[in-house]
Amino acid sequence: MSHPVVVRFAPSPTGPLHIGGVRTCLYNYLFARQHGGKLLFRIEDTDSQRFVPGAEEYILESFKWLGIQFDEGVSFGGDHGPYRQSERRDIYKKYVQVLLDAGKAYYAFDNKAELEAARQATPNFQYDASTRGQMRNSLSLGLDKAKELIAAGEPYVVRFLIEPGEDVIVNDLIRGEVKINSTILDDKVLYKSADELPTYHLANIVDDHLMEVTHVIRGEEWLPSSPLHVLLYRAFGWEAPQFAHLPLLLAPEGNGKLSKRDGDKYGFPVFPLEWTIRDKETGEATGTYSGYREEGYLPEAVINFLALLGWNPGNDQDIMTMDEMIKLFDLSHCSKNGAHFDIKRLLWFNHHYLQECDEKILCEALKQQVVAHGADPKSDAYVETVVKLMKERINLPKELWEQCNFFFAAPTEYAEKSMKKWWKAEAPQYVSELCDFMEAQDDWNGETLEPKVMEWIAGKGYKTGAVMNAFRCTLVGEARGPQIFAITDLLGKEESLRRARVAVERLG
RNA sequence: GGCGCUUUCAUCUAGCGGUUAGGAUACCGGCCUCUCACGCCGGGUACACGGGUUCGAGUCCCGUAGGCGCUACCA
Numbered sequence: 001m002s003h004p005v006v007v008r009f010a011p012s013p014t015g016p017l018h019i020g021g022v023r024t025c026l027y028n029y030l031f032a033r034q035h036g037g038k039l040l041f042r043i044e045d046t047d048s049q050r051f052v053p054g055a056e057e058y059i060l061e062s063f064k065w066l067g068i069q070f071d072e073g074v075s076f077g078g079d080h081g082p083y084r085q086s087e088r089r090d091i092y093k094k095y096v097q098v099l100l101d102a103g104k105a106y107y108a109f110d111n112k113a114e115l116e117a118a119r120q121a122t123p124n125f126q127y128d129a130s131t132r133g134q135m136r137n138s139l140s141l142g143l144d145k146a147k148e149l150i151a152a153g154e155p156y157v158v159r160f161l162i163e164p165g166e167d168v169i170v171n172d173l174i175r176g177e178v179k180i181n182s183t184i185l186d187d188k189v190l191y192k193s194a195d196e197l198p199t200y201h202l203a204n205i206v207d208d209h210l211m212e213v214t215h216v217i218r219g220e221e222w223l224p225s226s227p228l229h230v231l232l233y234r235a236f237g238w239e240a241p242q243f244a245h246l247p248l249l250l251a252p253e254g255n256g257k258l259s260k261r262d263g264d265k266y267g268f269p270v271f272p273l274e275w276t277i278r279d280k281e282t283g284e285a286t287g288t289y290s291g292y293r294e295e296g297y298l299p300e301a302v303i304n305f306l307a308l309l310g311w312n313p314g315n316d317q318d319i320m321t322m323d324e325m326i327k328l329f330d331l332s333h334c335s336k337n338g339a340h341f342d343i344k345r346l347l348w349f350n351h352h353y354l355q356e357c358d359e360k361i362l363c364e365a366l367k368q369q370v371v372a373h374g375a376d377p378k379s380d381a382y383v384e385t386v387v388k389l390m391k392e393r394i395n396l397p398k399e400l401w402e403q404c405n406f407f408f409a410a411p412t413e414y415a416e417k418s419m420k421k422w423w424k425a426e427a428p429q430y431v432s433e434l435c436d437f438m439e440a441q442d443d444w445n446g447e448t449l450e451p452k453v454m455e456w457i458a459g460k461g462y463k464t465g466a467v468m469n470a471f472r473c474t475l476v477g478e479a480r481g482p483q484i485f486a487i488t489d490l491l492g493k494e495e496s497l498r499r500a501r502v503a504v505e506r507l508g
Numbered sequence: 509g510g511c512g513c514u515u516u517c518a519u520c521u522a523g524c525g526g527u528u529a530g531g532a533u534a535c536c537g538g539c540c541u542c543u544c545a546c547g548c549c550g551g552g553u554a555c556a557c558g559g560g561u562u563c564g565a566g567u568c569c570c571g572u573a574g575g576c577g578c579u580a581c582c583a
Contacts, residue, residue, distance in 0.1 A: 224578040393545040468542030480544035
């Protein structure tokens with residue numbers, strides 16, 4: 001390849017960016033960086049009907065959060081602009097005319113009702129060589145008549161003239177040769193006079209050519225239309241880019257690609273950021289889709305997880321930085337089959353990255369949760385100590401409170417299961433005696449207190465587990481939590497002993 | 509229905525003619541231990557099916573079945 005690598009991510013702004021789109025863009029990014037090439041960002045808003053305000057900003061913000069940078073495109077600038085297709089009308093018009101003049105496209109006037117009627121009349125109706133003669137177009141009507149109609153203001157579309165009977169070969173970097181016969185292709189609409197905009201297919205080919213895109217890395221849903229794209233490049237006399245069609249992201253169980261509904265169904269986000277759903281007419285907020293960012297997932301975890309959903313580095317490594325992925329990425333190591341989304345695995349990645357992330361993130365999260373539960377966070381230092389002690393047992397920051405609540409509020413109830421196991425008949429006695437012993441100690445410090453307590457337990461002939469766990473239950477409310485003297489250190493002498501004595505009184 | 513892609517543990521996957529079919533997550537068990545978690549160690553579970561080709565097939569070919577996608581004046 002003598003040309004510098006240029007790839008692009010080209011979403012249409014019809015709503016929040018799907019997590020599958022994130023992965024597609026990630027692969028484009030990794031590929032571009034590895035080859036020292038460019039990644040461009042184009043907005044494919046050729047469907048004026050489906051435009052959703054805020055979607056473009058949302059997409060940009062998502063990638064900013066994820067750490068994926070573009071080199072050129074909408075909001076980034078560059079020499080091939082504009083990068084929003086709705087601003088390129090004149091360009092498409094010109095190229096549609098080129099096809100028309102070359103006899104490779106034609107005008108068609110069939111309206112919605114007529115097309116519908118044709119579909120009703122003929123099973124598996126397709127607008128192609130076998131049917132176009134019966135339809136209202138410049139081929140059946142004659143060019144003069146067509147021009148007349150256009151001059152009279154009749155709405156029209158431009159269709160691509162497809163010659164039947166040819167095996168069109170698409171060379172896919174992931175799948176190898178894919179062969180589709182042109183007979184099964186229909187004369188795709190390339191342009192509609194109603195909004196003076198092209199459809200995806202035309203705009204896509206024109207833009208990729210003009211923007212000097214060398215590799216088209218996109219979702220598998222485009223594979224069936226890639227022969228059409230090959231034919232379009234040929235009609236223009238342009239060299240087609242290399243194609244790579246990525247497998248789809250599937251729902252966790254069984255069938256279908258991952259959809260926004262699956263988010264509600266399985267209880268995890270399918271969008272990078274939270275999105276407010278608005279009524280199309282009134283703009284009124286009617287609900288939200290949850291986002292990975294707001295749910296407390298770290299971008300590194302999301303990226304790492306997504307990268308491995310359909311690609312593998314060729315070794316056994318699974319924790320990777322972006323730089324490592326850039327080094328190792330390889331389209332030939334992309335799998336061909338769809339990947340079921342496994343949130344448990346993402347959770348594991350998140351746990352991993354949470355251990356090495358800036359603790360301030362967790363401190364802030366915990367502080368908010370403490371306040372939200374009407375408790376006192378005490379001090380930043382206190383919160384930080386708790387976080388250091390507890391972070392290894394969470395997958396998401398929001399689990400902090402349930403793990404750490406006893407550091408901020410005395411137990412109000414005692415878990416039945418723990419009580420059954422550890423609050424035996426002798427428990428009140430153990431705890432009372434332990435309290436008396438600890439009360440008498442001047443130095444309330446885990447490091448010095450622990451050996452003294454252990455010695456005391458041994459001297460009494462008690463079982464360590466029986467005493468310590470009974471004591472733990474009085475402090476925590478159940479048998480869980482970090483090392484017990486770490487808890488008494490933080491709680492302090494007064495509060496620790498108070499909890500113990502309250503429990504003895506309440507539990508008897 | 510038509511066309512295309514696809515098929516290795518529950519899930520993500522390694523494998524590119526000869527392997528005890530490997531790793532990760534999840535699950536189970538053990539160790540550590542005052543509990544929980546982390547960590548460490550161990551365990552079970554997979555080549556969709558049927559034909560070929562070959563001395564030999566998870567690996568190549570052909571069928572069948574399943575899964576997915578596309579089949580718009582959407583992308």
